[in-house]
Amino acid sequence: xxxxxxxxxxxxxxxxxxxxxxxxxxxxxxxxxxxxxxxxxxxxxxxxxxxxxxxxxxxxxxxxxxxxxxxxxxxxxxxxxxxxxxxxxxxxxxxxxxxxxxxxxxxxxxxxxxxxxxxxxxxxxxxxxxxxxxxxxxxxxxxxxxxxxxxxxxxxxxxxxxxxxxxxxxxxxxxxxxxxxxxxxxxxxxxxxxxxxxxxxxxxxxxxxxxxxxxxxxxxxxxxxxxxxxxxxxxxxxxxxxxxxxxxxxxxxxxxxxxxxxxxxxxxxxxxxxxxxxxxxxxxxxxxxxxxxxxxxxxxxxxxxxxxxxxxxxxxxxxxxxxxxxxxxxxxxxxxxxxxxxxxxxxxxxxxxxxxxxxxxxxxxxxxxxxxxxxxxxxxxxxxxxxxxxxxxxxxxxxxxxxxxxxx
Amino acid sequence: xxxxxxxxxxxxxxxxxxxxxxxxxxxxxxxxxxxxxxxxxxxxxxxxxxxxxxxxxxxxxxxxxxxxxxxxxxxxxxxxxxxxxxxxxxxxxxxxxxxxxxxxxxxxxxxxxxxxxxxxxxxxxxxxxxxxxxxxxxxxxxxxxxxxxxxxxxxxxxxxxxxxxxxxxxxxxxxxxxxxxxxxxxxxxxxxxxxxxxxxxxxxxxxxxxxxxxxxxxxxxxxxxxxxxxxxxxxxxxxxxxxxxxxxxxxxxxxxxxxxxxxxxxxxxxxxxxxxxxxxxxxxxxxxxxxxxxxxxxxxxxxxxxxxxxxxxxxxxxxxxxxxxxxxxxxxxxxxxxxxxxxxxxxxxxxxxxxxxxxxxxxxxxxxxxxxxxxxxxxxxxxxxxxxxxxxxxxxxxxxxxxxxxxx
Numbered sequence: 068x069x070x071x072x073x074x075x076x077x078x079x080x081x082x083x084x085x086x087x088x089x090x091x092x093x094x095x096x097x098x099x100x101x102x103x104x105x106x107x108x109x110x111x112x113x114x115x116x117x118x119x120x121x122x123x124x125x126x127x128x129x130x131x132x133x134x135x136x137x138x139x140x141x142x143x144x145x146x147x148x149x150x151x152x153x154x155x156x157x158x159x160x161x162x163x164x165x166x167x168x169x170x171x172x173x174x175x176x177x178x179x180x181x182x183x184x185x186x187x188x189x190x191x192x193x194x195x196x197x198x199x200x201x202x203x204x205x206x207x208x209x210x211x212x213x214x215x216x217x218x219x220x221x222x223x224x225x226x227x228x229x230x231x232x233x234x235x236x237x238x239x240x241x242x243x244x245x246x247x248x249x250x251x252x253x254x255x256x257x258x259x260x261x262x263x264x265x266x267x268x269x270x271x272x273x274x275x276x277x278x279x280x281x282x283x284x285x286x287x288x289x290x291x292x293x294x295x296x297x298x299x300x301x302x303x304x305x306x307x308x309x310x311x312x313x314x315x316x317x318x319x320x321x322x323x324x325x326x327x328x329x330x331x332x333x334x335x336x337x338x339x340x341x342x343x344x345x346x347x348x349x350x351x352x353x354x355x356x357x358x359x360x361x362x363x364x365x366x367x368x369x370x371x372x373x374x375x376x377x378x379x380x381x382x383x384x385x386x387x388x389x390x391x392x393x394x395x396x397x398x399x400x401x402x403x404x405x406x407x408x409x410x411x412x413x414x415x416x417x418x419x420x421x422x423x424x425x426x427x428x429x430x431x432x433x434x435x436x437x438x439x440x441x442x443x444x445x446x447x448x449x450x451x452x453x454x455x456x457x458x459x460x461x462x463x464x465x466x467x468x469x470x471x472x473x474x475x
Numbered sequence: 476x477x478x479x480x481x482x483x484x485x486x487x488x489x490x491x492x493x494x495x496x497x498x499x500x501x502x503x504x505x506x507x508x509x510x511x512x513x514x515x516x517x518x519x520x521x522x523x524x525x526x527x528x529x530x531x532x533x534x535x536x537x538x539x540x541x542x543x544x545x546x547x548x549x550x551x552x553x554x555x556x557x558x559x560x561x562x563x564x565x566x567x568x569x570x571x572x573x574x575x576x577x578x579x580x581x582x583x584x585x586x587x588x589x590x591x592x593x594x595x596x597x598x599x600x601x602x603x604x605x606x607x608x609x610x611x612x613x614x615x616x617x618x619x620x621x622x623x624x625x626x627x628x629x630x631x632x633x634x635x636x637x638x639x640x641x642x643x644x645x646x647x648x649x650x651x652x653x654x655x656x657x658x659x660x661x662x663x664x665x666x667x668x669x670x671x672x673x674x675x676x677x678x679x680x681x682x683x684x685x686x687x688x689x690x691x692x693x694x695x696x697x698x699x700x701x702x703x704x705x706x707x708x709x710x711x712x713x714x715x716x717x718x719x720x721x722x723x724x725x726x727x728x729x730x731x732x733x734x735x736x737x738x739x740x741x742x743x744x745x746x747x748x749x750x751x752x753x754x755x756x757x758x759x760x761x762x763x764x765x766x767x768x769x770x771x772x773x774x775x776x777x778x779x780x781x782x783x784x785x786x787x788x789x790x791x792x793x794x795x796x797x798x799x800x801x802x803x804x805x806x807x808x809x810x811x812x813x814x815x816x817x818x819x820x821x822x823x824x825x826x827x828x829x830x831x832x833x834x835x836x837x838x839x840x841x842x843x844x845x846x847x848x849x850x851x852x853x854x855x856x857x858x859x860x861x862x863x864x865x866x867x868x869x870x871x872x873x874x875x876x877x878x879x880x881x882x883x
Contacts (some may be wrong), residue, residue: 091532102837104536112527115754119520124499124699127832128512134701163723163749164572171611187735192724192749195737199722203579205613212735293542293753294529314607315571316600325837327595327620329603341571341600341692344752345701346523424535429733 068383069376071452076443083369083439089357090290090441097446097453099425102403102436105290105354114353115346123345129130135317137348138296138339144355145289145298148363149262149281150272154334155303157310158285158351159343163192163264165282168338169299170200170230171312173257173280174208176305180256181207184222184229186215190236193261197230217465218247222254229256233271234311234401236263237428239393241269241401245276252277263287266298268370268402268438270363273300280305288402288438289358291351296343301335315340346388369439370402373447376410377404377435380451392432403436414457416468421453476791477784479860486537486687491777498698498849505854505861507833510672510811510844513698520810526757543725545756546704546747552763553697553706556690556771557670558680563711565743566693566759567751570671570705571600572721573690574638576746577707578608579720581636581665581688582616584713588635588664589615594623598644601669605638626655630662641679642672642809645836647801649677649809653684660685671695671740674706676778676810676846678771681708688713696810696846697766699759704751709743723748765848777847779808781855781883785812785843788859796866800840811844822865824876829861 078084091107108110142156149156160168173185179268185197194212200206213221215231222229229251234241244260251258260281265271267288273281285295301309307469310331316322318339320330329422331337377389381404389406408414408431415427415434423433435450457463486492491631499515500506506514532536550564557564568576578591593605603619609616621629623639630637637659642649652668659666668689671716673679675696681689687710693703709717718739724730731738739745773792786799789812795803797814816822823842843858865871 091533093533098535100536104531104539106535107532108525112577114525115523115527116520119515119523119700119758123512124515125501127501127506127514128508128834131512131701160572161568161723161749161751164568164721167721191727191733191735194735195722195724195727196748199720203611203613203720205611264843284750292527293538294750294755296752297749306874312607312611313572313575314603316598316603319599319603323837325599327599327602329606339703340604341569342692342702343569344704344755346754346758347702347752350527350754401799426536 072446074448077444087441095422097450099435102287103426104286108290108354108357110353110356114349118349134345138343139336141348150274151300156298156300157335157338158296158298159339160297162284163196165297165299167196168311168313169259169280172309173228178411180225180227182209182226184211186231187212189232207307226254226256230259232261236264237432238405239401239403241399248276248278264401270367285351290354295351296347311338313340317336317341364437371397373437374404376447384455406433407431410463413463413468417457417463423450423453479856482856485852487743489579503830505831507843509563509846510695511834512694513588516762516765518764519758522761523754524756542753546751547744558682559708562742564708565705565746566704566706567747568705570692570815571604573705573707575604576719576721577667577688584634588632588633590617592619592629592637596619597640634662634664640669644672645840646813647809647811649807654683656686672809678775693759698762703759704755704765715720719746721748725749768813781845782812784855792863814841815839818871821871821876825865825871830860831861
């Protein structure tokens with residue numbers, strides 16, 4: 068079995084180890100919740116301070132000539148992480164609003180079809196917005212919320228659109244991006260991918276996978292901070308074809324001509340509505356810097372090393388205690404590990420009290436995210452060590468760990 | 476005629492004068508563009524720094540238990556400035572998205588009516604979103620974009636909704652909030668007000684005026700910074716009745732139970748979609764502090780003093796040169812003055828070069844915003860002095876001032 072010394076040796080040999088220095092992390096805490104909110108990296112504060120003290124305070128309204136470019140400039144930075152081209156990604160709004168825009172735009176392209184398919188295990192905000200957009204659509208639209216493994220039998224020539232989340236927020240299972248997209252296209256339907264748990268976590272090739280539309284958030288593996296703006300991707304072949312269903316003046320071809328009728332800007336900018344949070348964009352801009360020092364394939368290799376190690380140690384040291392819900396196969400795993408246990412909620416609380424931050428997902432999942440930018444192999448070892456303590460001592464049975472908080 | 480010494484004396488007697496100390500302003504620049512982007516006030520940087528260095532860096536994901544309250548806590552702070560009650564205002568998203576939400580929610584309440592009325596002089600982003608929401612509505616909706624002075628003859632029992640901007644972004648004309656709302660209600664229709672140029676600029680009494688719905692932005696007179704989140708107001712009597720057409724998990728009654736079907740949270744929170752920019756909210760929170768030191772009625776009194784002085788001096792010193800488009804009557808004026816001139820664009824550019832920042836609005840308006848929080852009477856005097864110079868010397872005829880920038 069892997070020892071703590073083995074882990075220390077792997078850390079010494081890890082080419083990504085120096086990236087940890089860019090992050091602010093709490094001493095005596097192992098943070099396995101970067102899949103909920105990534106930590107602060109070093110360029111963030113400076114970039115936000117410059118936006119406030121220099122651009123806003125001194126440049127005032129004139130700074131908009133630069134800020135106007137940020138939603139697309141940051142979009143281009145995100146594009147490099149997902150295999151998109153320049154001018155295919157826009158950073159603005161929130162993830163659910165981005166999904167709403169893409170769904171409206173996509174439905175327009177299949178006017179004779181009446182079904183939208185989504186995944187019963189999808190993130191709930193996706194389910195809510197899909198239901199509501201469908202209910203408000205001009206033509207009758209039925210939402211089929213299916214077991215995603217039954218996609219094949221649900222696809223027919225009445226399906227307009229499929230929306231799936233690429234990495235399951237609960238189980239960490241990663242879907243086959245190219246395979247599912249092809250299957251959907253073969254049925255004549257369009258595909259929207261939610262990359263919330265994929266961007267910055269796993270290599271993505273939206274171009275190679277022929278993805279139509281996608282969206283993701285800035286605050287998980289991209290470390291853009293709380294409520295960091297979302298991004299949306301519209302493949303270049305769809306640009307100039309699809310229409311932003313929530314248009315605003317900043318997406319107009321000539322925003323400062325104040326024309327009475329909307330004429331979409333060329334390119335991805337047409338999906339911009341009105342002024343995005345510049346401080347939010349500044350923070351994300353700083354957070355993306357660390358990605359320039361590595362590659363998604365190097366990050367992926369280490370991510371798999373960390374999650375393999377975690378699974379191996381949990382199964383070896385706590386045999387039969389948890390069901391490892393996350394797939395063992397590399398090509399079906401994101402960058403998190405989900406453990407099922409009836410007492411998952413209390414176990415997560417006890418682990419936090421013991422310095423290991425993961426999170427709970429209803430009803431019975433303890434979720435641990437592994438971010439290779441700042442996590443070490445020894446952190447994985449120590450986290451499992453504390454899990455062994457918590458389970459062995461039955462610490463999690465303390466009633467205080469069963470009190471449900473609003474935010475977990 | 477008022478002299479510079481008179482202005483200095485008025486400033487010495489001005490009870491609001493000490494508030495200027497809370498703002499970062501450029502030396503040798505008179506900033507009359509706070510109606511486009513307000514300047515930085517002193518609590519802003521500290522509040523953003525605390526959000527990054529303390530809450531995010533140290534508290535990490537646990538800080539969400541506090542951040543979750545910010546959209547409604549800040550909403551309550553904005554509520555006090557517009558005459559709303561607690562739990563009637565939410566801060567999130569952008570202004571155009573807020574209008575989209577309110578329009579969808581309002582249309583649901585008049586299912587047998589087919590007309591939406593808006594103002595041909597409205598801000599363009601409002602026109603774009605209204606057109607698109609109408610075009611995508613389930614039932615046929617006609618948008619009538621009218622001269623707002625013809626509202627009476629356009630109101631009939633097929634009108635579902637009227638959306639007007641309360642203070643005209645171009646001319647500075649303020650509409651009769653209570654009177655128009657009553658007129659619309661008398662026709663059985665609902666009213667959405669855009670308060671972009673009203674909030675923090677003029678006293679508002681949404682309760683007394685029986686306003687149904689309203690929205691506004693944080694970056695103008697509230698000084699919340701570039702892309703500061705917007706707010707929306709839903710009168711308490713409509714809450715639990717109307718439905719957010721862009722629902723998301725943070726507006727669910729139990730967001731962390733991850734239920735498959737949307738059930739709206741009680742109160743204004745149901746209009747929240749997904750995670751708003753926490754840094755944007757932190758900045759706005761700091762910016763609102765200065766409003767706790769004064770009242771909207773004191774601000775209004777000084778605002779009218781400043782705009783009266785500007786109009787008087789322009790008419791006295793540059794007779795016949797400009798058409799003063801902004802109404803003379805106090806109850807029809809916002810907190811800006813618009814001057815019409817064929818060379819308005821070049822004049823604004825020349826004024827900026829001479830240290831007075833106003834802005835241009837197509838086709839022929841030089842727009843000057845007056846924010847009593849940080850402007851002095853002597854600033855008004857000096858601004859007109861420079862306008863006299865620019866016009867007298869024909870400085871604005873320099874061809875460089877005619878070059879159109881993307882952002883003005």
